[in-house]
Amino acid sequence: MSNFKEFSKGLIKENPTLVGLLGMCPTLAITTQASNGLGMGLATTFVLICSNLMISLLKNVIPKAVKLPCYIVIIAGFVTLVEFLLHGYLPGLYDALGTFLSLITVNCIILGRAEMFASKNKVLPSVLDGLGMGLGFTLSLFTMGSFREILGAGKWMGITLSEEIQPMTIFIMPAGGFFVLGCIIAAVNKLKGQKPPEKIGCSGCPNASICAGKGECEK
Amino acid sequence: MKTVFTLMITAILTDNIVLSKFMGICPFLGVSKKLSSSLGMGAAVIFVMACATLVTYPVYALILEPNNLTYLRTVAFILIIALFVQLVEIILKKVMPPLYKALGVYLPLITTNCAVLGVTLQNIDNGFSFGYAILNSVFVGMAFTLALILFSGVRSRLETADIPATFKGVPSTLIAASIVSVSFMAFSGLMS
Numbered sequence: 001m002s003n004f005k006e007f008s009k010g011l012i013k014e015n016p017t018l019v020g021l022l023g024m025c026p027t028l029a030i031t032t033q034a035s036n037g038l039g040m041g042l043a044t045t046f047v048l049i050c051s052n053l054m055i056s057l058l059k060n061v062i063p064k065a066v067k068l069p070c071y072i073v074i075i076a077g078f079v080t081l082v083e084f085l086l087h088g089y090l091p092g093l094y095d096a097l098g099t100f101l102s103l104i105t106v107n108c109i110i111l112g113r114a115e116m117f118a119s120k121n122k123v124l125p126s127v128l129d130g131l132g133m134g135l136g137f138t139l140s141l142f143t144m145g146s147f148r149e150i151l152g153a154g155k156w157m158g159i160t161l162s163e164e165i166q167p168m169t170i171f172i173m174p175a176g177g178f179f180v181l182g183c184i185i186a187a188v189n190k191l192k193g194q195k196p197p198e199k200i201g202c203s204g205c206p207n208a209s210i211c212a213g214k215g216e217c218e219k
Numbered sequence: 220m221k222t223v224f225t226l227m228i229t230a231i232l233t234d235n236i237v238l239s240k241f242m243g244i245c246p247f248l249g250v251s252k253k254l255s256s257s258l259g260m261g262a263a264v265i266f267v268m269a270c271a272t273l274v275t276y277p278v279y280a281l282i283l284e285p286n287n288l289t290y291l292r293t294v295a296f297i298l299i300i301a302l303f304v305q306l307v308e309i310i311l312k313k314v315m316p317p318l319y320k321a322l323g324v325y326l327p328l329i330t331t332n333c334a335v336l337g338v339t340l341q342n343i344d345n346g347f348s349f350g351y352a353i354l355n356s357v358f359v360g361m362a363f364t365l366a367l368i369l370f371s372g373v374r375s376r377l378e379t380a381d382i383p384a385t386f387k388g389v390p391s392t393l394i395a396a397s398i399v400s401v402s403f404m405a406f407s408g409l410m411s
Binding site: 021022024025026028029068069072073076077079080083084099102103105106107108170173174175176177178179181182183185186187189190 | 239241242248290294297301302333340341344394401404
């Protein structure tokens with residue numbers, strides 16, 4: 001039961017993007033199409049599961065003083081693997097994601113989960129946590145991508161929905177990304193009946209231990 | 220090859236790293252509350268971006284490329300940036316305490332700032348020469364600073380605005396960022 005909880009918490013209750021406000025850069029940048037959102041989400045999920053697995057296995061080996069560089073190298077290794085796989089099997093998606101594929105390395109969700117969860121827990125819960133968080137991330141990217149593609153291009157997953165309605169191009173432009181994400185976070189908060197987050201906060205930030213709130217995310 | 224002027228205009232106005240390329244959103248939303256912290260973060264980012272390119276570019280051109288190891292660049296670059304940021308912190312602490320005091324807090328936050336890794340990768344992808352790569356990094360850092368400074372002004376007005384309860388906090392900040400981004404879209408005509 002508790003293992004199932006580790007998996008399910010990431011989907012909605014502690015959704016990394018919409019509730020934890022992590023991994024904003026890919027959320028905004030590659031969600032111009034629902035299919036790209038899905039691809040990015042699944043690639044990140046793969047890296048997240050593998051890095052959580054590795055780091056929870058190695059948690060007693062990695063010295064405290066250099067843990068951040070160690071985590072980053074493990075993560076970057078898996079990112080390179082994903083780059084190879086996508087380049088070989090899905091070249092279209094590889095081109096669409098571009099630099100952001102390499103930038104999965106610095107996605108704060110992955111480092112955040114490594115620091116907050118995998119380095120303190122056993123292997124199985126860590127893998128399930130990675131799977132749940134990854135799917136939660138995928139879900140929010142897919143939702144963002146669907147909204148932006150339908151409103152901004154009049155399509156969904158590449159299928160044209162209507163020839164007559166003129167799409168609002170602003171939604172697939174950068175400005176539309178900020179707008180849609182703002183509205184989705186507000187909607188999620190309304191549905192959960194919670195007050196919206198006032199600040200980005202340090203929970204989940206991999207740098208929290210170094211910066212101790214001095215970066216003013218908290219104030 | 221672009222001239223230095225067009226490089227500057229492209230980096231700062233038309234292809235602003237934060238508002239149209241979506242890199243470095245976390246510090247953009249997290250550290251832009253006050254003008255002073257925006258300036259501190261911006262200065263630290265310019266410094267680290269220029270220094271990171273100074274190291275990553277030769278490593279790519281002299282070590283990875285001749286040995287057909289270009290696929291290792293993500294691993295190599297992020298490791299260089301992570302180690303480099305810690306090194307800079309130690310050196311600044313010893314050699315230039317006033318500068319360390321000004322930038323100190325913001326330096327560790329930069330390791331996981333995707334803008335820094337993004338810029339070093341883009342310099343390679345765009346095929347810039349060494350000099351252009353350094354200049355481009357400085358300009359992109361300036362673009363980041365500009366976005367942070369502008370946005371800190373917008374946010375200080377947001378603090379006192381009367382916003383519906385559901386939109387208070389992060390949602391309204393994102394929508395304000397969207398409007399700032401619209402204003403930057405106007406510059407895209409400059410480079411046609």
